[in-house]
Amino acid sequence: MSESRLREEICRYGRSLFERGLTPGSSGNISLRLDDGGWLVTPTNASLGFLDPTRISRLDSKGKLVAGDKPTKEIPLHAALYESRGSARAIVHLHSTHAVALTMLPEIDPRAALPPMTPYYLMRAGETALVPYYRPGDPAVADAIRGLAGKYSSVLLANHGPVVAGDSLEAAVFATEELEETAKLYLLLRNLNPRYLTPDQVSDLVKTFGLELPLLDDHEGHDHG
Known part of the structure; x- marks a missing residue:
């Protein structure tokens, strides 16, 4: 796909996310990694x-701005996720309401912020890590992302929002949407003793769809209230 077409794709998906209330105002950002190692990324503000x-914004392989407006201040965040997940071709970062709310709950396991609630959550987002709060644009968040060693394609930033990588922009957007809807389900069902997928059901999904779940052997040990 040509660079001009990729630029249009970013705008199309960005508009869709915005119009559905998934990231208000000037919040959120999207990036795409290009074949030459450079990036396309949404501008700041x-x-x-x-x-x-x-x-x-068009960045070269070293992250230097070569064309377009000044890029988002979340460049360190995107760079760290690309660096640690070699398969990532696109990253979506939103301030979606339910995912942000989830990060503020005391019982959330930072190794698996959500239990195995639906097959499509696991198939699209996988398990989700939660990293501590850092101010927006703080380079220290990059170290927190690198500390996950590329095991997670979906990450929640405490009191801030989700960051999701995919092998295409469409995949990253769909996974982000699935994460938001699963967070909504969790909040709706919290303290109601819902029935999650069993370890055998999760294993079946892993075998059928080739999923990579960091904590597959530890599903029964998660405490989600």
Whole structure:
């Protein structure tokens, strides 16, 4: 796909996420890794609902701005996830309400922020890590992401929002949406003793769809209230 087409894709998905209330105002950012090692990334203080494809930031393989507007201040976050997950081609970071709310609950396991609630959560987002709070743009968040050693494609930043990588922009967007909907389900069912997928059901999904779940052997040990 040509770079101009990729720019249009970023705008199209960004507008969709914004119009459905998944990231308000000028929050959230999207990046795409290009074949030459460079990136396309949404500019700083830009609303995902009103992106101009010609003004999207173009970075070289070293992260230097070569064209477009000044990029988002979350560049260290994106860079760390690309660095630790070689298969990642796109990253979506939102401030979606239910995912942010989930990060504030006391019982959340940082190794698996959500239990195995639905097959599509595991198939699209996998297990989700929770990293501690860092101010937006703090380079220290990159170290926290690297500390996950590339095991997770979906990560929640405490009191901030989800960061999700995918092997395409579509995959990253769909996984982010699935994460948000699963967080919503968790909040709706919290303290109601819901029935989650059993370890055998999770194992069946792993075998059938080739899923990589960091804590597959520890599902029964998670405490989600």
